[in-house]
């Protein structure tokens with residue numbers, strides 16, 4: 001059967017459908033199968049094989065068929081040279097940090113990130129391995145520049161950031177990192193490759209939690225790192241083969257299946273979240289709304305420049321109300337589910353109270369407690385109506 005030769009000449013939606021898929025040579029099925037084996041047949045004389053290699057097929061922790069197909073699709077969607085998929089978004093973050101950093105190195109890191117990035121860079125690596133880190137407001141280029149030291153090896157940013165939706169300028173920070181001999185890693189989970197592609201903006205590592213938008217159905221965990229081949233090879237051997245963060249073939253298959261509809265889903269998430277943000281900002285009970293698609297958002301101009309697909313499905317907002325009134329609001333919701341995670345088909349909300357350990361790092365309006373809302377794929381009016389009736393109480 002002819003190879004479809006899917007490459008960057010095709011549009012994003014075409015690549016989402018076809019990249020990584022082929023006709024199965026054995027059965028003629030037009031979908032690649034799930035290969036649930038953990039071992040692969042060895043050659044006649046295996047004694048020369050490198051058991052720690054991620055080249056060729058030996059064992060699923062060294063790289064398996066479904067991982068390879070998913071890597072091909074993600075690499076095409078991001079326009080990156082290479083990709084490694086791992087067991088979770090956190091395995092991908094840890095893979096980058098473990099592969100790049102060593103004792104005595106310094107990292108500059110956004111002050112608003114997913115909690116595990118904070119834990120790894122601000123606590124675990126400094127306490128256990130003598131890696132130093134400085135938290136900065138990465139929306140402020142001068143602050144990033146001032147934080148860089150001669151031993152800064154990596155700048156790690158998240159944009160849009162969890163949970164504040166702060167926007168950092170990828171292109172400007174990449175230039176700053178490279179001028180100082182450092183690398184830039186960007187957690188792209190809130191955007192997905194439909195909305196933003198950091199590799200093209202100069203990032204050395206693009207990190208995705210595949211658990212979120214790329215899978216999109218809330219039923220599998222995975223992570224990916226994209227970048228230049230030599231760097232990704234190092235993550236493959238360090239984080240997958242030796243640290244053991246391999247994704248299961250079934251999860252890789254589920255995520256591959258979910259990723260096919262990424263463009264359709266992201267258009268709906270983007271459009272719906274914009275309308276929900278506009279609705280919320282006009283309600284008297286709402287104290288603030290943070291969404292990069294709102295003209296009043298401090299990162300709107302940078303987001304417009306670097307997020308050509310849209311601004312994503314996640315927003316944050318707070319009420320003119322005390323701690324428990326926020327919990328009561330959530331208990332009145334009939335459609336939106338109170339649960340962590342984001343990028344699922346269903347809308348999800350989580351309350352982060354004024355007692356959250358990192359709230360002192362967030363902008364002032366977040367200090368009194370707030371919600372993170374991931375707007376799902378339901379009819380926009382139904383999501384808005386659910387919020388409306390819960391606001392009225």
Ligand SMILES: Cc1ncc(COP(=O)(O)O)c(C=O)c1O
Pocket residue numbers: 088089090091113114158162187189190208209210211212221222223341
């Ligand atoms: C921005 C961001 N990065 C990374 C992660 C971690 O991903 P996972 O839960 O797949 O390990 C999350 C999870 O919420 C996230 O929001």
